[in-house]
Amino acid sequence: MTIDSPALPGPLRWAVWLLRGEAVALGLVAAFLIYKDLTASASTDIVSALFVTGFAIGGAAALWALATGLGRRRAGARAPAIVLQLMLFPVGYYMIEGGLAWLGVPLIVLGALLCGLLVCAPTNRALGVG
Template identity: 50%
Template sequence: MTTTPAVEPVTSPPTLRVAVLLLKAQAVVVGALAIFLVFKDLTSTFAALSVALGVTIFTIAASAAIYAIARALGHHRGGARAPGIVVQLMVIAIGYYMIMGGLVWLGAALIALAVLVIALIVSPPSTRALGFAPSPDETA
């Protein structure tokens, strides 16, 4: 009879847990926008239906991608860190254009949220949990 050694459960640091929670919230908001777009696609008349469908499909894909990134980060997959940062850089760009378009409060909130998520993902505790740095006891 063989026994398996006891494996200590891996716990995420608070910084990574909050980043994952914020990414999942972003996925939900983008998903709600996708549902709205589907509704608009079904109830509106369009000069260019293909453009409307393209935007809707892109929004659905974006929601799924953000959720997948959040889930991968929650499972300590280091390869999800760069895509998570890229998504947040895209959110910063969206926030910038919202500010330029007159939605200053919403654009500023998006930029602040994206900067916060990036800071949480690259913080030392998250970096260690994702396997990019030695643990504190190894550096001593």
Template identity: 55%
Template sequence: MSETPAEPAPATLRAAVWLLFAEAVGMVGLTLYLAYELLTADAVDLTSALLLTLFAAFGAVALFLLGRTLGQGRAGARGPAIVLQLMLCAVGYYVIQGGTAWVGVLLIALGLAVCGLMLAPASTRALGVG
């Protein structure tokens, strides 16, 4: 008995998955930077610094796992991935308020782009949603 090969994911879903992986890599970089700062800073609120570093590490793992799960065609990962992208937009807003507008605009654009890719009709069909 031969199994029929699974239909390849559409370009929109593949792009969303790769962008989630890229975000995970960025979060790993942020985690390493925060860990370095935690270990080398003279005066630090140890509890806050440790929690922030752990939060960044958790974010990296979550983005990777959501990307992998979406890549496997599981629709249940789409909602949490969209929530993380909307959180990225909120971070972008506060980065703009903090004075680094170009970084904030890029973060917002990235979050909206990934949301758009996951909500595209081809991605929705491939995930069997709607």
């Protein structure tokens, strides 16, 4: 006989889904980078290209793992997830400065939204913190 735990509260469920969405989006970027690495010209700095691709793959895996941990109510997954979301602020800012406001503003909003979802009271209760 198994005892089901109560369903995740809304804010935590949304945070898990948004983190998984970020992981999928970054995974698609990684797939594109792999394609570009495989079709690059001989003059391309392949070491740098592979480093960037590896970073994207690692980021996608980390976001997915954190979403899974939060979905399983692991309080230890919350702080790294918040740190990754806070990293969206400078990225979004420099995108805005570089003329990509259409992408930078949503990234900042997404980071702020997820941080809010991860620190709100229902999430705290579900994770057993605070």
